[in-house]
Amino acid sequence: MLIDVPELISLDEILPTEPLLMMGAGPVPIPEQVARANSIVINHLGDTMAKIIDQVKQMSRYVFQTQSKWIMGVAGPGSAAMEMAVTNLVWQDTRVLSICNGFFSSRLAEMASRVGAHVETLKVADASIPDLVEVKQVIERFRPQVITLVQGETSNTVCNKNLAEISQLAHQYGCYVIVDAVCTLSTMPLKMDEWQIDAVITGGQKGLSSIPGVSLIAFSERAYQRIHSRPTKSAQWCLDAQLAEQFWHRSSYHYTAPVSGILAIHEALALICKETLESRFARHLRCSLALQRGIEALGLSLYVPEEARLNSVIGISMPNGIAQKALCQHISNRYRVEIAGSFGLDIVRIGQMGEQSRAHHLFRTLHAFGCSIRDLGGKIDLPTGMAELERGLQANA
Numbered sequence: 001m002l003i004d005v006p007e008l009i010s011l012d013e014i015l016p017t018e019p020l021l022m023m024g025a026g027p028v029p030i031p032e033q034v035a036r037a038n039s040i041v042i043n044h045l046g047d048t049m050a051k052i053i054d055q056v057k058q059m060s061r062y063v064f065q066t067q068s069k070w071i072m073g074v075a076g077p078g079s080a081a082m083e084m085a086v087t088n089l090v091w092q093d094t095r096v097l098s099i100c101n102g103f104f105s106s107r108l109a110e111m112a113s114r115v116g117a118h119v120e121t122l123k124v125a126d127a128s129i130p131d132l133v134e135v136k137q138v139i140e141r142f143r144p145q146v147i148t149l150v151q152g153e154t155s156n157t158v159c160n161k162n163l164a165e166i167s168q169l170a171h172q173y174g175c176y177v178i179v180d181a182v183c184t185l186s187t188m189p190l191k192m193d194e195w196q197i198d199a200v201i202t203g204g205q206k207g208l209s210s211i212p213g214v215s216l217i218a219f220s221e222r223a224y225q226r227i228h229s230r231p232t233k234s235a236q237w238c239l240d241a242q243l244a245e246q247f248w249h250r251s252s253y254h255y256t257a258p259v260s261g262i263l264a265i266h267e268a269l270a271l272i273c274k275e276t277l278e279s280r281f282a283r284h285l286r287c288s289l290a291l292q293r294g295i296e297a298l299g300l301s302l303y304v305p306e307e308a309r310l311n312s313v314i315g316i317s318m319p320n321g322i323a324q325k326a327l328c329q330h331i332s333n334r335y336r337v338e339i340a341g342s343f344g345l346d347i348v349r350i351g352q353m354g355e356q357s358r359a360h361h362l363f364r365t366l367h368a369f370g371c372s373i374r375d376l377g378g379k380i381d382l383p384t385g386m387a388e389l390e391r392g393l394q395a396n397a
């Protein structure tokens with residue numbers, strides 16, 4: 001006897017008739033060119049793929065701002081790239097200092113402790129950035145070999161604006177620095193070589209505006225020497241950089257590469273190169289600041305003070321009496337705009353990564369956001385908010 005065929009429900013019945021505008025904390029909308037590339041399957045080995053991989057590495061060097069040849073892709077979420085950075089540079093008894101601002105930076109600490117590292121965490125007070133003097137003291141006391149931190153902590157919308165100083169300081173003490181730039185890469189400056197970072201991680205579905213499931217990592221030359229001289233093999237076979245080297249640097253087989261996703265990321269990187277980093281950073285800054293001014297002009301407040309505020313994802317404190325879940329559901333159902341709640345904090349988050357930072361998306365999102373709060377009984381000044389958004393976009397143009 002066979003198990004019965006299940007009752008079939010078509011995708012059309014499941015998907016919304018009008019696509020949702022994805023303005024949450026990722027995944028973000030993808031350009032048409034990326035979507036097209038993602039529909040193609042080619043041989044994962046051979047000359048065509050070799051040419052594509054070569055270009056992905058060259059364009060990545062520009063986006064990461066590094067001369068290092070050690071760029072690799074990962075079939076997996078941003079977390080797989082985080083795990084690749086950690087498990088290749090950290091092993092049993094490695095001394096790791098994890099600077100923790102929230103959910104994602106703590107994930108790096110968790111990954112390090114799972115491979116048997118001796119992990120010390122430096123917990124940064126909510127809505128603020130690490131104090132350099134304190135970082136220096138911990139380094140001098142604990143003498144870490146590896147330091148992990150995020151550039152932008154998506155969970156509570158904090159940006160470690162002193163990342164360059166922290167990284168350069170850590171370097172003076174001989175530490176290897178791992179930076180999670182999943183939500184920030186290509187949305188704001190990050191200079192891997194100049195800032196002396198040893199591993200930078202990004203996912204596909206945030207700043208790069210590609211699809212989820214294929215991520216990128218860059219190791220410095222120095223980091224790569226550490227990987228080549230490690231005393232034991234990594235327990236993670238798929239994430240082993242020396243095995244990934246087969247595919248990413250020797251045109252041979254490691255595992256079957258996610259070809260469509262790599263083609264998609266190729267197009268996403270090509271769009272960044274065409275736009276140039278300078279214009280792309282300016283676009284993100286202009287859009288994010290205009291949206292922030294618009295939100296404040298509605299009568300709401302932003303969760304993080306300006307000196308620590310992330311622009312790539314905006315955290316908004318909930319108005320009294322409105323539940324974040326109800327707000328996210330309402331704006332999605334009624335206005336077809338998707339925004340994000342948060343892990344544990346009483347905030348909602350609106351993304352400003354890649355294709356999210358477009359004026360027409362901002363007008364629709366702010367309007368839907370304001371209307372939703374009003375629908376749920378909140379008091380806001382919608383015309384002033386919309387006018388401030390417009391003014392912000394003009395002022396910073």
Ligand SMILES: *Cc1c(COP(=O)(O)O)cnc(C)c1O
Nearest residue numbers: 077078079104152154182183203
């Ligand atoms: C989203 C995110 C991650 C995790 O990426 P996944 O693709 O969900 O695994 C890690 N770090 C930061 C800063 C992020 O924003």
